[in-house]
Amino acid sequence: MIELKNVKMDFDDFSALNGVDLTIPEGTAFGLLGSNGAGKSTILRLLSGVYKQTAGEVLIDSEPVYDNVSVKNRVFFINDETVQFGNMTLNDMRKYYKGFYPKFSDETFDKLNGVIKLPEKKRLDKFSKGMKRQAIVITGLASGTDYLLLDEAFDGLDPTMRIIVKRMLVDAMLDRKLTAIISSHNLKEINEVCDTAALLHQGKLLFNRDLDSVKGSIQKVQAAFEGEVTEKDFEGLNVLHFERNQSIVYIIIKGEEETIRAELEKKNPKVLDMIPLTLEEVFIYEMEGMGYDYNGIR
Amino acid sequence: MYTIDLQSRTPIYEQLYKKVVELILKGELRSGDKLPSVRELAKSLGVNPNTVSKAFQLLERDKVIYSLAGRGSFVSDVTADSVKEKALADFDKAASEALKAGFARSELIERLGGGISGESNE
CATH class of the missing domain: 3.30.70 (Alpha-Beta Plaits)
Known part of the structure; x- marks a missing residue:
């Protein structure tokens, strides 16, 4: 279970999170919605221990995340910045992550790359953008963690890869009660994959509900x-x-x-x-209610 | 067979529920038939397994299906007649509410003539 208790996150003169309370039970696929700069990525970075919160508590299964290896090796964070291993090959990267994630599955990795066929001995900085994304996604899926954070990870994947990821998530949710947190602008994707979602706006939580009730709200x-x-x-x-x-x-x-x-x-x-209203319409009206007037930008 | 419309305003679990009932009514699912597992359905539809579970739980609650631990979910001994009976009861309830709200019987009949979607087996 993930718990954020009155979490604040300040960067110099900018406040990215302004008192967020959020509980995510295990085994859910949770959607994080919000405009650019709403605080979605900040929450994911806090949960993966990249940042330490300015105030409040960030807990995974009742333990603080920051600087806590026994929690961090149960969380995998898929984002673009994860690929900083320019001079590594795919195999090097696999070895690196295998050292950190005790439940890493070579079998899953090979099965996935058997479908995607990324070159294993080519340097990652020679990969295209899409290939880098695929490399980190299959590594994340193979890492065997209890928590998987996907920072707009769906958005850059081709349709085949999306289906593979969705099916892997289904298996992991049923087999090991994986909790997936997916941030996205794509409401259609969130609607299909997630059961619960939260809408963030300017560092605050507007709502956090199961998606079926959001749609009827x-x-x-x-x-x-x-x-x-x-x-x-x-x-x-x-x-x-x-x-x-x-x-x-x-x-x-x-x-x-x-x-x-x-x-x-x-x-x-x-x-x-x-x-x-559809999820998309709910989103627009809720945002409008918060003074985020998309009609002002034409 | 288990198709759903991901763009629809109707929640996915509700669509699945209705789909199973529809398949029973059409005779494509019969008493004792095994339903696909939550895993199979979630994967083939590309949706969340918790959503599929929710539909199954409601179907089980309404005794449309039953589950055997470790073996899966099966269609109950519901006859098409009992499902039809439930549909009629629901209709009566909605019609009586509409009458109370001030609609004339003729208006409701007119609505049945054109505005309601759904296929008939006849």
């Missing part, structure tokens, strides 16, 4: 009422957006479908249609 309502209605008529509800086109109103409301429907029925609507 905001409703798009299309309705028509007797007589004229204004936004004021819906003050009792958590209205995020209100728009009227003659007699039809379009309202985006935060809350459960049933509660909102019951409330709106009281106003005797002539027409009432409700559809839950």
Whole structure:
């Protein structure tokens, strides 16, 4: 289990995390969402022991992560910067990681590279960007850790590699209760792979919920009422957006479908249609609510 | 056979639940048939195994399937009739709520005529 307790992370004059509380149970695939600079990578770096938090606690199975080898060798961090071994070959890199991760599986590594066929004796700095990414992903999957952190790792993979990674994650989650934390901008990917997700914005957590309930958390309502209605008529509800086109109103409301429907029925609507928002729409409206106005950038 | 729409607004576990029920109704799954394992389904659909488990747990709760430790999940002795009965009961409930909310019977009939998606076996 991963626990962040009131974690703050400051860099000189910039505060990357501003009091984050987060618990991730084992065996979950957890999605970290947020715009650039929201703090996603900072959380992953704290969990892999690259950074030490300014304040608060970062715990894996109740133990602090920073400077703690017995925790760190159960966590593998897949990101672009991991490939700093320019003068090493793929085999050298495998040996290096094998020395650090006691459960490293040569069998898994060979099986994966049997499919991908990366050259084992070529220097890594001669690899293309995509090949470097593949090299670190298969090393991570073979490392046999209980925790796997993927920092936008899905985003640079080709479709075949994505399927391989997804299938490996399924096996690892079922066989050894792997906890995977995946940061991504790609909501479609998060929706497929993850069961729980958190949305970060400017170093704070906006929400942390299971994805099915995130999807049903905001409703798009299309309705028509007797007589004229204004936004004021819906003050009792958590209205995020209100728009009227003659007699039809379009309202985006935060809350459960049933509660909102019951409330709106009281106003005797002539027409009432409700559809839950997609994950992508929820994301946009939540961000808009935090003043992240994408409409301002056109 | 077990297809789902990853772009849909309907949660993946709910789609899977409905898919299994649909396959039983269509006679493609029969009483005692073995379902694919959570692992197989998660891999072939490219989704999270916890999501597949959730669908299986709900199917088991509603006695549509049962599981035998170490052997897998199987279709219960549900007849197509009992599933149809449940669908009708759900429909009655929704219709009665709509009537209470002020819809006329004719409006509901009209809706059935055009606005509702779904395939009939006939």
